[in-house]
Amino acid sequence: MELLKERIRRDGKIKDGKIIKVDGFLNHQIDINLINEIGKEFKRLFNEEKITKIITIEASGIAIACLAAQYFNVPIVFAKKSESKNIDGDVYRTTVTSYTRGKDYTVILEKRYLTSDDRILIIDDILATGKAQLGLLDISEQAGATVAGIGIVIEKGFQGGGDKLRKAGYNVQSLAIIDSMENKTLKFR
Amino acid sequence: MELLKERIRRDGKIKDGKIIKVDGFLNHQIDINLINEIGKEFKRLFNEEKITKIITIEASGIAIACLAAQYFNVPIVFAKKSESKNIDGDVYRTTVTSYTRGKDYTVILEKRYLTSDDRILIIDDILATGKAQLGLLDISEQAGATVAGIGIVIEKGFQGGGDKLRKAGYNVQSLAIIDSMENKTLKFR
Numbered sequence: 001m002e003l004l005k006e007r008i009r010r011d012g013k014i015k016d017g018k019i020i021k022v023d024g025f026l027n028h029q030i031d032i033n034l035i036n037e038i039g040k041e042f043k044r045l046f047n048e049e050k051i052t053k054i055i056t057i058e059a060s061g062i063a064i065a066c067l068a069a070q071y072f073n074v075p076i077v078f079a080k081k082s083e084s085k086n087i088d089g090d091v092y093r094t095t096v097t098s099y100t101r102g103k104d105y106t107v108i109l110e111k112r113y114l115t116s117d118d119r120i121l122i123i124d125d126i127l128a129t130g131k132a133q134l135g136l137l138d139i140s141e142q143a144g145a146t147v148a149g150i151g152i153v154i155e156k157g158f159q160g161g162g163d164k165l166r167k168a169g170y171n172v173q174s175l176a177i178i179d180s181m182e183n184k185t186l187k188f189r
Numbered sequence: 190m191e192l193l194k195e196r197i198r199r200d201g202k203i204k205d206g207k208i209i210k211v212d213g214f215l216n217h218q219i220d221i222n223l224i225n226e227i228g229k230e231f232k233r234l235f236n237e238e239k240i241t242k243i244i245t246i247e248a249s250g251i252a253i254a255c256l257a258a259q260y261f262n263v264p265i266v267f268a269k270k271s272e273s274k275n276i277d278g279d280v281y282r283t284t285v286t287s288y289t290r291g292k293d294y295t296v297i298l299e300k301r302y303l304t305s306d307d308r309i310l311i312i313d314d315i316l317a318t319g320k321a322q323l324g325l326l327d328i329s330e331q332a333g334a335t336v337a338g339i340g341i342v343i344e345k346g347f348q349g350g351g352d353k354l355r356k357a358g359y360n361v362q363s364l365a366i367i368d369s370m371e372n373k374t375l376k377f378r
Binding site for chain 1: 212213217218219220221222224225247248251252255256258259262263264265266267269270298299301302
């Protein structure tokens, strides 16, 4: 998606060779017009998939999932990172290792909101090693839901998570795949 | 907002006299069409306020803030609940006590994304004692931003947070105010 790549080139900040900060438009401050175009692009890419629900994980996936969901006209459900007094139903649980936070955490999703009748689209902002996505796939498998696709805004191709998921048979569509950030120079696939 | 009150009556689940679960449509599973109507209603209520930015707190405020932001055509910024390798700038910090989670946590917002030039609308899903909103007001004060309004989907009027904010001079607009849930019966203001 050219509009997105241009924006990453202009506003992305490369740190430490492996991390790219895109929090001026994607995951801290959010440029609504850009995310709306991203939502339309996901609709175009997964239009034939008869999606019944969009699944993501808090927090930065929520904005993208919501704006996409408008075009699919389906509900979203986001997996939550911690327990609260407001969770009382039967839940699916999985453990996710966060690369940027450097720790493991548990995410939960109430069973009533994901079932074997669902054909889901998993949406997230960043795919690096794929840990967050594996967590959502684990929950989807527990639910018996069909994973019709995985839509990612920025894939860090050099960390390998996306290609592992493709090899496992998933329909992964990333709107921008960064294959290298060496010498602070972005190379897109 | 009648559409919202009907939905709360139909799908809200009262627990323990003080907590109402609305996670079938508002803050776990999200009904995009309803949240879109909520976004339009916030635009109607704050239309004259020359909002430059919408501010919320992760995670459940993000969906509502994003769908509202489309109608205001402004960016959103969400305060984050924890540090990550992706935060490196100068940040505003504040402490919030979560009623539903029963603990204190720190939220941060990068200084570059909120300044004294901003006229902000604070948006959140639930207003109870007002702790989360006070955190965002503290951050706004640190930034020197002007708080043009506070838009809330569901205010639990019997917990007093909303009226305290109104007494302090803020323009608080809640789309549904629950004044009592005694005997599992909802009374709206």
